[in-house]
Amino acid sequence: MTRYPLLYLIMLIAVTSAISCTGNKASTYKKTRPLMDTIVSITVASADKDSAEKAIDSALSEIERFGNLIDFYSDKSELSEINRNAGLRPVRVSPETMDLIVNAVAAAERSGGAFDPTVGVIVRLWDFANRKMPSDDEIKLLLPLVNYRDIIVDRDNSTVFLKRKGMLMDLGGIAKGYAADLAVESFRRNGISSGLVAIAGDIRAFGLKPDGSEWNVGIKNPRQTSDKDEIMAKIRLKDRAISTAGDYERFFILSGKKYHHILDPKTGYPAYKSISVSVVADTGALTDGFDNAVFVLGPEKGLKLLKEMGLDAVITDANGATHVTDGIREKLTFEKRD
Amino acid sequence: MQLQDKQQIAILSAYALALHGAEAMLPSPIPWLRFGLANIITTASLVIFNFRTAMMITLVRVLLGSILTGTFLGPAFILSFGGGVAGTAAMGAANSLGRKVFGPVGLSLVGAIFHNSAQLFLAYILFIQRIEAVLFISPLIMLIGTLTGFANGLVSDILIRNLLQKDNDTIQNVARA
Amino acid sequence: MRNAIKSTTIADRVLLALLVISSLTGMFYSRDALSKGEDVLVEINGKLTYTLPLSQDREITVNASHGQATIEIKDGRVKMKQAECGNHICMKQGWIKSGSIVCLPNGIVITIGNGRKKDLDAVTG
Numbered sequence: 085m086t087r088y089p090l091l092y093l094i095m096l097i098a099v100t101s102a103i104s105c106t107g108n109k110a111s112t113y114k115k116t117r118p119l120m121d122t123i124v125s126i127t128v129a130s131a132d133k134d135s136a137e138k139a140i141d142s143a144l145s146e147i148e149r150f151g152n153l154i155d156f157y158s159d160k161s162e163l164s165e166i167n168r169n170a171g172l173r174p175v176r177v178s179p180e181t182m183d184l185i186v187n188a189v190a191a192a193e194r195s196g197g198a199f200d201p202t203v204g205v206i207v208r209l210w211d212f213a214n215r216k217m218p219s220d221d222e223i224k225l226l227l228p229l230v231n232y233r234d235i236i237v238d239r240d241n242s243t244v245f246l247k248r249k250g251m252l253m254d255l256g257g258i259a260k261g262y263a264a265d266l267a268v269e270s271f272r273r274n275g276i277s278s279g280l281v282a283i284a285g286d287i288r289a290f291g292l293k294p295d296g297s298e299w300n301v302g303i304k305n306p307r308q309t310s311d312k313d314e315i316m317a318k319i320r321l322k323d324r325a326i327s328t329a330g331d332y333e334r335f336f337i338l339s340g341k342k343y344h345h346i347l348d349p350k351t352g353y354p355a356y357k358s359i360s361v362s363v364v365a366d367t368g369a370l371t372d373g374f375d376n377a378v379f380v381l382g383p384e385k386g387l388k389l390l391k392e393m394g395l396d397a398v399i400t401d402a403n404g405a406t407h408v409t410d411g412i413r414e415k416l417t418f419e420k421r422d
Numbered sequence: 423m424q425l426q427d428k429q430q431i432a433i434l435s436a437y438a439l440a441l442h443g444a445e446a447m448l449p450s451p452i453p454w455l456r457f458g459l460a461n462i463i464t465t466a467s468l469v470i471f472n473f474r475t476a477m478m479i480t481l482v483r484v485l486l487g488s489i490l491t492g493t494f495l496g497p498a499f500i501l502s503f504g505g506g507v508a509g510t511a512a513m514g515a516a517n518s519l520g521r522k523v524f525g526p527v528g529l530s531l532v533g534a535i536f537h538n539s540a541q542l543f544l545a546y547i548l549f550i551q552r553i554e555a556v557l558f559i560s561p562l563i564m565l566i567g568t569l570t571g572f573a574n575g576l577v578s579d580i581l582i583r584n585l586l587q588k589d590n591d592t593i594q595n596v597a598r599a
Numbered sequence: 600m601r602n603a604i605k606s607t608t609i610a611d612r613v614l615l616a617l618l619v620i621s622s623l624t625g626m627f628y629s630r631d632a633l634s635k636g637e638d639v640l641v642e643i644n645g646k647l648t649y650t651l652p653l654s655q656d657r658e659i660t661v662n663a664s665h666g667q668a669t670i671e672i673k674d675g676r677v678k679m680k681q682a683e684c685g686n687h688i689c690m691k692q693g694w695i696k697s698g699s700i701v702c703l704p705n706g707i708v709i710t711i712g713n714g715r716k717k718d719l720d721a722v723t724g
Contacts, residue, residue, distance in 0.1 A: 111635075127720060282721040293720075304724025318719065328724040362723060497664065498704060528611035531618060545703055558698050561625030568618040579606065 110294040115140045120151040120260060122284040126267065129278035129294045139274040143267040143281065150263050153181050154255050156204070163255060167204075171249025174238060182242055184262050184369075185235065188255060191373035192232035195389060199377035200232045200349035202246075204254030207347060215336040217343055223352035226250075230349050261327050261372020264288035281368075285328045288368045289321035298322045298415075305419075306332050306360035306400055317398065317418045319364070327371035328362040329379040348380045357382025357402055364396040364412050371395075383407045430585075431467070431475055438463035438483040443490070458534060458570055464510055465530045465578035470585060473514035480510045497548070504544045509537030526582055527575030534571025538563050635697045636712040639677050641670065644706040653677070653711065663705035670709060677709055 113136035114127040126143055130136035155161040166175045177185075188201045205226050209218035234247040246253060260283040267281040268290045278291030280299050289299040298320035305316035319326065331354070335344035348355040361379040363371040374395060378386035383401045387409065390397050396411040408416060441459040460483055468476040484506045488499040513533040516524050524532065542563065546556045607615075641649040643663050651657070653675055660669045666683030676694040682702050689702035699710040 125721065280720050282723075285723040287721045287723050289720075299720045300718055302719040302722040302724075304722060306724070315719070315722065316724075326723050330724055360724065497706075501703075523608065523610050524614075525606060525608045525611050527607045528614050531611070531614050535618060556701075558629050559701055561622050561629050564618065565622035565626065568615065568622055571618075572615055575611075576604065579602075583602070 112294065113137065113140065115144070117144050119144065119148050120155075120263060120283060121157075122260070124284075125282045127280040127282075128271065128276050129291070130276065135275070139271060139276045139279075142274055143270040146266045146270045147263045147283070150180055150266055151259075153178055154184060154259050156254050156256060163253065166244050166246060167252050170246035170251040174236070174241070174243035174245035176241070176243050179242070180262075180266065182237070182239065182244065184255060184259060185244055185253075186237060186239070187262065187369045187373055188258050189232055189235055189237060191258065191370075191377060194393060195374065195377035195381070197232060197349055198380040198385075198389075199257060199373065200230055201253045201255055201257065202230050202232055202235065202251055203347055203349040203352075204252035205229045205250065206349075206352045207254060207345070208252065210343070210345070210347070212334040212336055212343075212345055215338065217338070218352075227352055230352070257376050258369065258373045260284060260286040261288075261325060261368030261370070264325060264368035264372075286325070286368055286372050287321075287327070288325040290323060292322055301326055303328065303362050303398060304330065304360075306330050307404070308332075313419070315419055316360075316400075317416050319362075319398075319412060319417075320415045321364070324364055324366060325368040325371045326362055326364045327368065327375040328360065329358075329375040330360040331379075332359070346376055346379050355380040355382075358386070358399055359402060359404070360398075360400040361386065362398045363390070364398075365393075427471065431471065431479065434463050434467055435479045435482045438479050439486055439490075442483055442487045458537065458567075458574060461509070461530060461533055461537070461571070462574050462578045462581060465513065465526050465533060465575065466581045466585065468510075468513055468517055468529060469526055469578070469582050473510075473517065476514065477507075477510050480506045500548065501541045501544055505537040505541040508540035509533040512536035525575075526578040527572060530575030530578055531568065531571040534567040534574070535564065538567040629698075638712060639670075639672055640710045640712050642708045642710070661707065663702070663707050665705045668702060668705055668707055677711065679707075679709065682707070 110129050110131045112127050112129050113133060114125065115137070116123060116125045118124070124144065124147055126140045128136050128139050130139065152158065153161055154163045156163055158164060162175070162177045162181045166177070169175050185201075192200045206218070206223060209222055209226070210216070229248055229251050234251060235253065236245040236247055238245070264281045264283055264286055265288065268279070268288055271279050271290055276290075278293060280290065281288045285304075287301055289301070292298060299322070301319050301321055302315040303317045303319060303326075305313050308314050329346055331342065331344040331346060333345065335342055337343070342354075344354045346355055347353060358379045361375050363375040363378060365371045365374070370393075374389070374393065375397075378389060378397055378399065381389060383399045386397070386399055387407060390409055396409040398412070398416065399407040401407065406418075438460045441463065445459050464476050464480055467479050484499070484503050485494075488494040488496070488502060493499050510533065513529050513536075516529055516532040542556055542560055546553065637653050639649075639651045639653050640647060641651070641661065643661060648661065649659065651659070651672060653672060656673045658669060658671045658680065660667055668682040669680040671678055671680040676696050677700070678694045679689040679692070679700050679702060682689055682705060684702055684704040689700050689707070692700050695711065697711045699708055701708050
């Protein structure tokens with residue numbers, strides 16, 4: 085070997101670079117599963133496939149377990165137990181359910197009732213699939229049951245009590261964001277330092293991607309006409325969550341008027357001051373808890389609330405104009421419209 | 423000498439052409455690119471004769487080669503022509519640095535690298551507009567080019583020695599007679 | 600052969616070393632730069648002709664400059680199954696999960712990327 089020192093040198097360098105360069109290259113792994121009545125997609129950055137898979141499965145199990153606790157449509161969920169016992173007795177719940185309800189009530193309080201989980205009793209009257217809406221009288225009758233102040237939470241005994249008979253709590257407006265937070269906590273326990281959890285449109289970004297860049301999330305165009313204009317804007321996220329409330333997800337048009345699923349808890353009818361609101365905050369509980377509220381309040385009051393809470397958002401109002409809070413201005417890129 | 427030179431040039435051109443054609447017919451079990459065997463001839467011509475000769479042989483090889491295989495003016499021709507000219511030109515430049523700087527091996531390497539680079543560049547602007555795809559395969563192509571260039575260079579060296587030796591033999595014989 | 604190796608000049612050897620090292624280094628870096636995504640983008644002569652999901656197994660045959668080529672997608676990977684070209688480098692690349700396969704004579708480039716979502720990791724709304 086040493087007769088040709090140069091050749092030896094070349095081979096030595098080649099071999100060492102081969103050995104040192106093949107390890108330690110983290111890449112991203114993604115898995116999708118239907119949970120919580122929607123598609124959950126989890127991406128993690130990891131040096132190897134097995135730890136990534138383990139972390140993702142762990143997070144998905146967390147989401148599944150939590151989903152079962154607060155499933156509005158399942159008789160076996162803790163939420164249904166609470167609803168069945170409305171006006172009767174307090175119900176003992178798991179810590180996560182308690183935490184979620186506490187968050188929901190806080191969001192209702194801070195937003196002055198623009199978000200109210202007890203609006204469930206009226207939501208049930210609307211059938212968006214079959215284009216059926218309740219009558220004025222039906223709504224008037226049930227409106228008194230919509231009142232977040234009638235949710236009695238006893239933290240010491242870990243119980244929740246709906247004061248009036250007939251009250252119905254629906255946590256769908258905040259559960260997904262909270263579930264995303266649970267997933268991220270699961271990441272932390274499994275030693276993952278970077279990932280993205282997407283439960284339908286409730287998304288939480290954690291850490292940075294392997295190449296050091298922020299996670300790129302697209303915001304849907306509320307008035308999409310074709311494949312080409314699906315995305316209204318892109319936002320770069322690092323350790324932040326985003327949730328969107330839009331009037332285009334579930335709706336029907338009757339006599340020229342659009343009826344969509346984001347109801348104003350005070351009237352029982354859809355809110356018309358905004359067409360799309362995306363809230364950006366540190367946790368999914370916050371973004372999901374406040375996106376509906378800001379939507380219902382509209383741009384003026386909504387921006388005021390956001391400022392008070394220290395949250396960010398992109399609001400598209402009823403005229404199609406966008407309002408952006410200062411905190412995310414730099415992270416947003418709007419798509420060009422021809 | 424001049425007549426003999428011209429004869430040698432003609433013969434070398436023929437060899438270059440033949441090598442090019444034979445190489446093209448090699449079956450695919452040998453993976454990846456061609457070995458650039460014709461480059462052996464080009465390198466040898468550059469060392470024994472001069473740049474003009476080497477370039478002429480290259481052009482003859484490329485033109486006749488493409489006409490005979492029916493790919494004249496086609497994409498393969500453009501790549502072959504571009505690569506051949508670039509490679510030979512670079513070799514000529516490297517050679518003009520002085521006889522003692524680069525030996526046949528070095529010249530062959532220079533030729534191979536410029537040949538491949540030119541081909542990748544032409545492929546990019548003419549056929550594959552995706553720069554990432556081109557950048558992706560470049561290192562592998564460069565590596566192969568380096569290894570074959572080295573091997574070809576060694577063969578050129580041997581060829582050159584043999585050819586020059588024969589010349590010497592001829593001179594000696596003439597002298598004795 | 601020994602004589603030939605011995606008679607290489609210093610410049611020859613330095614050049615060889617440099618080229619080997621730089622091309623090897625290049626190869627390791629290019630592995631990182633591999634484009635990733637969920638779709639198979641097929642470009643023929645520079646024009647995006649097909650966008651296919653990587654998750655769906657299928658085989659398609661396309662027409663290109665030198666003839667036909669068959670692309671196979673299976674188990675989340677893509678390969679050039681058959682191509683009418685001179686050296687079949689494209690076929691030798693085998694299965695890829697990221698990056699590209701190039702068939703130079705045919706002007707076909709198969710890339711793993713994101714067809715419509717434009718490098719977005721998720722969409723909210």
